[in-house]
Structures are given as structure tokens and as C-alpha cells.
Amino acid sequence: MSAPAAAKGLEHVVLGDSAIALVAGETGGLSYRGYDINELVPNATYEGVVQLLLQGDAPSPDPPERLSAELHRRRVLDASTTKLVDAVPLGLPPLEALRSLLSLLGGPAWSYPPTQDQALDLVAKTPTLLARYVRRSAGQAALPDRPDLDHAAHYLYLLTGEVPVPAKARALEQYLVMLADHGMNASTFALRIVISTESDLISAAVAAVGALKGPAHGGAPAKVSDMLDGVGAPENAEAWVASALGRHERLYGFGHRAYKTEDPRAVQLKRIAKTIADPQRLAVAEAVETAGVAALRRAHPNARLFLNVEFYGAVVLEAVGLPRELFTPTFAVARTAGWGAHALEQSSDNRLIRPDVRYIGPAPGRLWPGSSS
Amino acid sequence: MSAPAAAKGLEHVVLGDSAIALVAGETGGLSYRGYDINELVPNATYEGVVQLLLQGDAPSPDPPERLSAELHRRRVLDASTTKLVDAVPLGLPPLEALRSLLSLLGGPAWSYPPTQDQALDLVAKTPTLLARYVRRSAGQAALPDRPDLDHAAHYLYLLTGEVPVPAKARALEQYLVMLADHGMNASTFALRIVISTESDLISAAVAAVGALKGPAHGGAPAKVSDMLDGVGAPENAEAWVASALGRHERLYGFGHRAYKTEDPRAVQLKRIAKTIADPQRLAVAEAVETAGVAALRRAHPNARLFLNVEFYGAVVLEAVGLPRELFTPTFAVARTAGWGAHALEQSSDNRLIRPDVRYIGPAPGRLWPGSSS
DSSP, X not given: OOOSOOXXXXXXXXXXXXXXXXXXXXXXXXXXXXXXXXXXXXXXXXXXXXXXXXXXXOOSSSSOHHHHHHHHHHHSOOHHHHHHHTTSOTTSOHHHHHHHHHHHHOSGGGOSSOOHHHHHHHHHHHHHHHHHHHHHHTTOOOOOOOTTSOHHHHHHHHHHSSOOOHHHHHHHHHHHHHTSOOSSOHHHHHHHHHXXXXXXXXXXXXXXXXXXXXXXXXXXXXXXXXXXXHHOSGGGHHHHHHHHHHTTOOOTTBOOSSOSSOOHHHHHHHHHHHHHSOHXXXXXXXXXXXXXXXXXXXXXXXXXXXXXXXXXXXHHHHHTTOOGGGHHHHHHHHXXXXXXXXXXXXXXXXXXXXXXXXXXXXXXXXXXXXXXX | OOOSOOOGGGTTOEEEEESSEEEETTTTEEXXXXXXXXXXXXXXXXXXXXXXXXXXXXXXXXXXXXXXXHHHHHHSXXXXXXXXXXXXXXXXXHHHHHHHXXXXXXXXXXXXXXXXXXXXXXXXXXXXXXXXXXHHHTTOOOOOOOTTSOHHHHHHHHHHSSXXXXXXXXXXXXXXXXXXXXXXXXXXXXXXXXXXTTOOHHHHXXXXXXXXXXXXXXXXXXXXXXXXXXXXXXXXXHHHHHHHHHTTOOOTTBOOSSXXXXXXXXXXXXHHHHXXXXXXXXXXXXXXXXXXXXXXXXXXXXXXXXXXXXXXXXXXXXXXXXXXXXXXXXXHHHXXXXXXXXXXXXXXXXXXXXXXXXXXXXXXXXXXXXXXX
8 A cells, every 4th residue: 555645637746758748837838849839820830740749850941841741641541451441330420430440550560669650650641541431421432632732631621522722721720730739638648658568559549539539638629519509699608608507517618727827729729710710600609708707717716717729629620611520530630740749759768657546445354255265 | 847756657656546456566465345366366256356346345145146147148249239340350460459349349328437337348248359350360150159158168168169178267267357457557547547538438448458458568478478489398498588688688477566576466377377287388487487587686686576467377378278369358358347447436536637747848939940920
């Protein structure tokens, strides 16, 4: 039995060192390897952020020619891979399907330790696998690769069959940039534990997708859209919020353990939403934001509650044309870059991650029923 | 940036309270809810241990009639499930296949929070899924359920098509009892993280299988058999061990972070191996044990190095007739009980598991190439 006090949820326990992302919760800062999210969102491509996260350096120029070509080459599935992934039965929720699609992508080529090639494969293939499955489930044929489209635009094209207008493609790209990493979140932590046993990157990514699925992590943005539907019009927001809180229901899109001030991604996503969202939808969202923050602050005067990334994230993903069952899978598409970076970092100086627990059950020495001891 | 010192690998960090298993590493004790492994191995059925772990109490009498009937009912796959899992392409390594089989078993029926029913389903169906896949891959038809066989014997029957002799069935059952839980190991920890996001038991079990796959957790027992093959005869053991250590190769089956003395499961497994293993194989294993412990103690005079569960675990699994690619999957079959118990315990008082990291990368404020900031 261990003596130290329990650190429930491991809050404030420091797992180790990382050079990938700095989440400055008190000041509302997020940076990847020294580049602030407010510097990246206007300036960086997703490909550039992939290079930054996986290879440790910013590309110059951005987009990085070699890495973009690598991602492009790897995003095209070969015949044996399509056969494997087409085995996934149709009609599953896309995130459940993605867990199985990635699992079926696994095999000896992914052996420990994770490599740059494996990480690039994970980033490149995840959108193709997901889009192929979504189209198959809708009775639509998979689309041929469009070499002229970059990662974000190509993902939208693979889903919709249409080349997105630049404003939508860029909005999605900025979403992918913002969601590409967030330090030691639950999915990344699960991934690092799997890597710490010297298991493979696919096993680790599959674990991460499973963790992302939970509404306390990445599973909530579709519920934001449902909430906005429920509110319907801006003038209903205050009463709707009061009624939901009166029923002790959760308001989706509010609060984050790491941030004690505004989440910088929420600020950026609101700005983007204002440029591309339907004005009526935006008005509902802004009314819910105002009513929600006010009501939550009244209910929890000492808490510092702000919007999280999911609130205007949902509005932006709606505006670029994604159905809500693809919101969390799209979060996963973005986060593959961070997962790859964390897998590489974990394996570069590996140590099995295995905490203690304080045992509070019955004392040893009980006799089993019928035992002759 | 967090100030506290890093707890690399979370060694000695206490995640929280648990009433499931007590791993007493200093004294070599392992107990489930107060029942010592040395009390359980001679006396308990696997079904009894499932009841103990999932429902919190020892059954009386053991085997527990109701729970045994529940497991029996649930182990038979319905037509829609067989269709789903038969989608997994043939010829994958069985543990890779199990990750995909379990992932495909998922869906809305497994929604958070985990339930007793879900946990029993996981325990009951895992052997059937695995055996069905293994037989399909070998070009063999799945076998009809045998209502007269309990969990362990039925698993062997489903794989081999033969009802095992009682000594082998009981040896496998004792292995399953011993491997059913081990506190906060890496696979269980990954599972609890997934549950902590309010994701589902299947996503969590899939994460656990991925973590178990790593040779630093459950992926090594087949390598023990490979090692014994390499040694070949008892008289080669000393030279073989010296040569392997000279090449800085790992000796599989030695050492465990938790135990500073003999692992009680290793002691039990050696005793069982002596009753059922081929005498020549046993002689090789004993010679490697002696040579390995002596050599490792010479190399690391201050370490307390003993056999772990995998060494004689491999010898026992060989003796009951399992091929080595099924060793880690069989570990997973055993551990589903513990995984279920930990999922239930985690969700009963849930808190998102999300540690901090110490950021050691470049300071924020860098300008992106081409940025006009």
C-alpha cells in the first residue's frame, strides 16, 4: 500500500518533459514548439504544422514542398489497404468506424518504435479512410485523388465530391491547425501509455480515438449543434439555458480543465465563424454564449468559466459543410499530427507508464468459499 | 509551466483509490478484494473470480450458478455479430485481429457508463471471437457451443475442436485466474483513461488490448518460448544466456517493476508447469531460469531480479496446447475480467485523467516563416 496522497485524475501531476506544446492555462496561451496558435492560425498551412510537430522545425517556405508531396503520396490507398478497410460493415457511427478502420490498417509495417514514415502515413491516410467509409455508407463511390488539393481541401473534397471554395477550405485548415495538438490531453496520454509498452503506433492511435470519443474529451461538439438546434432563435437562448441548468443538464462547449481564462482557440474559431457561418446560426450561437457564460458564472461564482474549443468549433465545422457525426472524426483527423509527434517523443526516451493506486479494499487473508486452507 | 518535479513513467505516483487488487511488490503478494492469489489458484474457478472482480463478492458456492449461466448465454454470438466479426480479413496476427474484432463488436449498446451486463459480455465473448477468427484463418469451421464446458475448457475446445483433459483445462483455468487482474498495469490504466472521458467499454478494451500488445507489458511470453527453443537443451543454458547478455539482448520472462521479490504467480505457474509440461521442456526452462537469474544478479548486484509471470506462463500455455501467437491473446482473455472491474470502478466516481507535462521546448513568441506579424 502506497503512502502518498492520491492525485485523482492526475491533476497537477507532471508525467514528464515534452517539447511539443505549451498549454498556458492561466494566460490562455497555446503554442507548438514556440509558435503561438495566434501566429499559426493566420500564417501556417496544416502541412507546415505537421512538419513542425513531427520533425521539430518550422518549414521555410510554408507549405513545405517535400512534406506536402509525402503526405500526398501516402494519402492514396493501395488495393490491399482498400480491401482491408472495405471489410468494415457499413452504417456504423463514423468515429466507431474510424476506430476499426485504423485498427485494420495495422500490422507488422507499424512495429515499434514509431517512425516519421509511420506518423506521416497516419496523418495522410486517416482522412482518406474516413471519407471512403462515409461515402460507402451513403452508397457513393470513393473519389479519385485530386493532386491539386492540399490536405484540408482534399478531405472536404473526398467527403463531398466538390472542390471547396477557398474560404471554406482555409477555415477547415485553420481548424485542423488549431486542433493539431494540445499537450497531454486524455487521448494523447492514452496513446503514450500504449507506446510506453513498446506497442505499435496503430494500437496507440486506436486507443487515442477511443479516448477522443468521450464527451469529456472530443465527443461533445455535435452536442453543441444539437443544443443550438434546440435553442432555435437568439431570443430563446436565456430561457433555454436556464431551463437546461434547472434540469441539471450539461451545457456543451463551456469550460476546460486546462484554461482559467479564454481558450485562444475559441477566440480564433469565433472570429472564423463570423466570416463563414450563416448569420442566423451565428446569432443563435452568440446568444447562447452570452446566456451560458452569464448563467454559469452566477451558478459558480468562483469558477472561471469560458467557452472551449468545441463551441465555435461546431459552428465552423457546420459552416464548412460537415455533418455533425463527422465533427469528432474531424477532430481526430487534425490530432493525428499531435499523436504522431507524441508517439515519436515517447519512444525517443521510453519508460513504461504505470502509476500506483492506493488499495482500499478488504485486507488480504480472506478464505475462499469451500477452501480447505 | 508546472513547477513540480517530473514523475517519469508515473512510478510511485498514486492515481487514486481502488478496491480491486492489492499488488504487494515488496512481499510478493497479490490479492483480489482480499483473496490471496495462493488461496484462489487451488480453490477458485475463473467464473468465481469474474464474480468477485465484477460484482465485489466471492460466490458461494463456487462455481456461481447464475453467473456461469450468464457467461454461457453471452458467449454464443448471434448472427449479426458473427457477420460483423467475420469481416475481419484472415491471416492477421491474432492479437491484431482481436483489437479489430473487439472494435467491430462496439456500437450504441456499449454506451457509457459501463455496466455489469457489458462487462460480462466482454468476458464471455472475447474467447469466442478470438477462437472463431483463429479457426477461420486456419480454414476451419467455427465449432458449436458445448454447454457442458466451463469458460476455460470451452476456450480450449473452441480453438482445438477437442474437449481438453481435466488437467489441462484446470491448468488453463488457473492461468486465467492468476492473470485476471493486476491493479494499475499499463493496459488497465489506458482503459481507465478512455473510460474517464466517458467513452465506452469497447473503446476502452480496444485501448487495453493495444497496450497489452507491447513486449514491456503482455507481448513477451511468446518470446520466452522462442528463447527456450533457442537454448534447446539444459546444458546449453548458461552459455546461451551469457551470449545473449553479451549481445545486450533482453532475457524475456525476468523482472517486473512491481515486484522486488518472487512474483507469486511465477511460483504458482512453475508448480503447475511441473505437473503438465513435457519433462524435457521443463528441464530447459529450469536451466534457463537458474542461468538467467544468476547472470542477471551478477550483472546487476543491487537489483532484485526474479522471474515474472511470463516465464512459466509460456511453459504452461505451451503444455495446454496453445500456439505461441495465442499467448498474449490468452492473457487478454484472462484480463477482460479485470478490465471490466476497473471500468466499472472508474465510472462509479469518474474524473477525467489528464496529467501535466513540463514543457521544455522553445519559448513562445517565434515568428512563422513568411509571417507578417
